[in-house]
Amino acid sequence: MTIKRSIIETPGDQYFLPELPLYVNRVHESFEMLQHKHDFIEISYVAEGSGAHYIDNTSLPVSKGDLFFLPVGVSHVFRPSSFAQKNNLVVYNCIFTQEWLNQLFHLQLSGSKDDFNVLFMQATERAAWLSFKERNGEFQPLFERLHFEFSAHRSGFMTILQTCVAQLLVYMYRSKMDFTPEASKANLQDLDSLLIYIRGHCSSPISLKEAAARLSISERQLHRQLKKHTGMSFMEFVQHARIEACCQLLRTNDHKISDVAASVGYQDMKFFNHLFKKITGITPSQFRQQHR
Incomplete structure (x- = not known):
């Protein structure tokens, strides 16, 4: 246009x-x-x-x-x-x-x-x-x-x-x-579908073994592909996906932070607060205050 x-x-x-x-x-x-x-x-x-x-x-x-x-x-x-x-x-x-x-x-x-x-x-x-x-x-x-x-x-x-x-x-x-003609589009699409699935099931993400089985590759191969295309390990990606989901909830509702953490699978608030600050640089309460 x-x-x-x-x-x-x-x-x-x-x-x-x-x-x-x-x-x-x-x-x-x-x-x-x-x-x-x-x-x-x-x-x-x-x-x-x-x-x-x-x-x-x-x-x-x-x-x-x-x-x-x-x-x-x-x-x-x-x-x-x-x-x-x-x-x-x-x-x-x-x-x-x-x-x-x-x-x-x-x-x-x-x-x-x-x-x-x-x-x-x-x-x-x-x-x-x-x-x-x-x-x-x-x-x-x-x-x-x-x-x-x-x-x-x-x-x-x-x-x-x-x-x-x-x-x-x-x-x-x-x-x-990664999306030049030389890249394997099928493999990248499969990996992308897997990562979308993980981000959509933050409360109970699949294990590395289960994830590798979904792509019919070894755990080591999946680890290498994740590192190449996201810069993160499998666990790091899961943690980032969970914290990203928390950020979205903190922006859009007034639920207790402990309830928000539990909704994505975190029961240990000390660990959750430490991980949230490590990834975002601020605490959950500071994030909510900044984005509301």
Whole structure:
């Protein structure tokens, strides 16, 4: 679909401090924002709801899990699917200067293969936007951590921000490379179906042995595939899936935290609180307060 819109310019000076050329927010998109372009790079992640994303002269439907890499000069705007409040479109935005990205490649990603840098550097040089789709819950925890660290400004937060953005770029690159013609689409689809099943049955997830049997592979093979495509072990993925389900419940209801934990299979509150803070960086009560 081709469209024409009036476009405004949004300078990074509105967001950046001299010592902090990076900014993170979480916004409920509306129909008030105009299509705009900017002099910084933006990574946008759809965390909740559905709607449309207008990029340059293109309109794309979006829903939870969609992610976009927008170089300098690319114009865009998000729109929710309707005016109804229940159809909120919630988007995380992580923006930074081109110079900051160059430094990140030099400091954090110097050991990466050349083709990793090429994907993003060519996009910035050509002002060509990139789109990605979350498949295994790899993007949302990173954006939640980015948002918290940026908002809290605790000691060492810049180091964590750099690490989270570097990890995010790695996952974005993997998602592109994993679905090239050379990749085994059938195997990836089977693995994806398994991970979706695990995330949908958090209260009583299957064991590693049972999961491997579903794919007709060995436990060792499943472990290797999970590490390659999610960066996590089987147990780590299960834990992240459970905590992600808890986060969704904490956003949407007022049940006791112990009841929320029990609903995804955690009875030991000391362990649950420790694990929740380890994954999200904050306690369950802090998370609820921040997102309500």
